[in-house]
Amino acid sequence: MAASFFDQFNIVRIIGGLITNSSIMMLILLSLILIVSCSYKLIPTRLQAIQEIVYTHFLGLVKDSTANKGTHYFTLIITLFMFIAGLNMLGLFPYVFTPTAHIVITFGLSLSILISVTILGITQFRWDFASMMMPSGAPLLLAPLLVMIETLSYISRAVSLGVRLAANLSAGHLLFAILASFGFTMINKGMLVLSLGPILVMIFITLLEIAVALIQAYVFCLLTAIYINDTLNLH
Numbered sequence: 455m456a457a458s459f460f461d462q463f464n465i466v467r468i469i470g471g472l473i474t475n476s477s478i479m480m481l482i483l484l485s486l487i488l489i490v491s492c493s494y495k496l497i498p499t500r501l502q503a504i505q506e507i508v509y510t511h512f513l514g515l516v517k518d519s520t521a522n523k524g525t526h527y528f529t530l531i532i533t534l535f536m537f538i539a540g541l542n543m544l545g546l547f548p549y550v551f552t553p554t555a556h557i558v559i560t561f562g563l564s565l566s567i568l569i570s571v572t573i574l575g576i577t578q579f580r581w582d583f584a585s586m587m588m589p590s591g592a593p594l595l596l597a598p599l600l601v602m603i604e605t606l607s608y609i610s611r612a613v614s615l616g617v618r619l620a621a622n623l624s625a626g627h628l629l630f631a632i633l634a635s636f637g638f639t640m641i642n643k644g645m646l647v648l649s650l651g652p653i654l655v656m657i658f659i660t661l662l663e664i665a666v667a668l669i670q671a672y673v674f675c676l677l678t679a680i681y682i683n684d685t686l687n688l689h
Contacts, residue, residue: 475551483540519679523686535675542623542667555623561616567678568612575685586684615677619670626663630656
C-alpha cells in the first residue's frame with residue numbers, strides 16, 4: 455500500500471510511548487544550540503559573526519518595536535527565533551520530522567505568548583489595560599459593538615500567529631511530497647527526460663522553502679515584539 459502524503463506529519467511514539475519524534479527533534483535542536491553557543495571565541499569565526507549580526511539585528515528590532523522599553527525581553531525574542539527557525543530548517547532535511555508544521559505546537563506557542571503579554575499588561579496597567587479594547591475617539595453609542603470586535607481581534611492573535619506558521623510549513627512539505635512522487639513515478643516508468651521537470655521545480659521550491667522557513671520565524675518574532683509593545687505602551 456502506498457504511503458500517504460500526510461504520513462510525514464504523523465507523531466510516532468518511541469521508547470515505551472514516553473518520547474515522540476517531535477520531542478526528539480526539539481532535543482536535537484537544543485543540543486545543537488548549546489554546542490554552538492558554547493563555542494564562542496575572542497576572534498569570531500564565520501558562524502559566530504553571523505550569530506552576532508543576527509543578535510544585533512534582533513536587539514534593534516526589539517528596541518524599535520517597544521520604544522526602548524522592552525530590551526529585557528530580547529532574550530525571549532531571540533530564543534523564539536532560534537527555536538522556530540532551527541526546527542523549520544531541520545525539517546527541510548529528508549526523513550526529518552518538523553514539529554512546527556503541527557498546529558498543536560505553533561498554537562501552543564502563540565497562546566502562551568498571548569496569555570503572557572495579557573498578564574504583563576494587567577500587571578503594568580491594572581484595569582486601565584482594558585481600555586485598549588475601546589478605540590479612542592469612538593462614539594459611546596458604538597462602545598458595546600467596538601469592545602466586542604476588539605476583544606475578538608485580540609483573542610484571534612493567538613490563532614493567526616500559530617496557524618500562519620503551521621499552514622505555510624505544511625503547504626511546503628506537501629508540495630515537496632507531491633513533486634517527489636511525480637518524479638519517482640516518471641523515473642520508474644522510464645520517462646527520465648520528463649522527470650527532470652519535477653526535479654528542477656523541487657530545486658527551486660527548496661530555495662523558496664529555506665526563505666519561507668526563516669521569514670516565518672522572523673514574522674512570528676516580529677509580531678511577538680509588537681504584542682509586547684502593546685502591553686508596555688498602552689494606547
